[in-house]
Amino acid sequence: MDLAEKLSILAAAAQYDASCASGGDSQRSRHGSGAGNPRGVYKSLTGDGRCISLLKVLYSNVCCFDCAYCVNRVSADTKRASFTTDELVSLTCAWYQRNYIQGLFLSSGIFGDPDMVMERLIATAKQLRTKAGYGGYIHLKIIPGVGETLIREAGRWADRLSANIELPTDQSLQNLAPQKSGTLIFQAMQEVLQLGTQYEEDRKRLQRTPVFAPAGQSTQLIVGATADDDRQILHLSASLYRKFALRRVYYSAFMPVGGSGQGGITDPRLPDIPEPPLLREHRLYQADWLLRFYHFRADEILDPATPYLDTQLDPKTAWAIKHLDQFPLEVSTADYEALLRVPGIGAQAGRRIIETRGSRVLSFESLRSLGVVLKRARYFITLTGAFLDRPDDPGRIRRLLSEGDSLGLQLPLFDF
């Protein structure tokens, strides 16, 4: 098999992994890398927020696991291929030098014992860094079950590491991915966390200590392949951020993929849905944003009586309408934390309000220029006692704010 064919197979096999942020936004192409891009190249956000082009491939799509939702599972009727380390290093370098890519995302099917798979991924990253003069971004997948020595080595050459949790509960893992172990996945996350902390401490004392995965670790959760609800997913995410200091949890709508010869998924354990639940994925990203940047707790966003996110409203607006007793908020005196809870006031607008109101009197017009989205904020704020609109009728506010949001995806992802 020639290299072009391998690339075609192994890039297609990697496209469903969203844990490098090439997914997870509403711009993504779900079936390819975008017009004009070479096969396997995706736009992606790095840990520090830069948008880069990433070569996203598997080392091999040979896999001895049988995860029901995956096109690469052992029982799938799909063409198999594997790179050699030299092939992947020279391909990555050639594309990096031509400026097609600024980074590599490398994962793999489980084609042997976990240590052997991990060693191949590490060898690729190490060769890129030490022999090929490659200075780009590297995201490596951690294969759960490998020892600390290999995780240490992976973090030495990679910017970011990730072990995918994939499904939110043990029971779901047992049903759909019986060879995966939640315990091993959490162990891998724990080791990445401990090593990262240890290297940071060492560097404070010894300046020449090498860096360890400076862009931290992330994971991916598949949404809609099981009956797990949004509340379970959000609680898991909150606990992953808390326990393992993950930089990101990525949500990937379950893709019903059809067609024999392409790993067609017809497993009776999977839901029969015509399309991936993209709106649900989008709402989870918005709720995740509330966890990470707006200091919401998971149990404030969803409770047992409301286990799914609102399809018509972004989660912050849905929360505010449910808590109208906490509004209106007086913008000229409210603290930053309270401002963050107002729909239409983001972190940047909140900071600008605090900075600006110390030196001049705010008006509704000036709020707009500070970045406040008055279309949403107007029902929840007062300015020196004056209303733009009164927060008296939740049904009316809901109706007005649902307009234009019924598809959700039309809104900028994090503009709320």
Ligand code: SF4
């Ligand atoms: S381990 Fe599971 S999810 Fe990963 S490639 Fe193999 S079958 Fe797919």
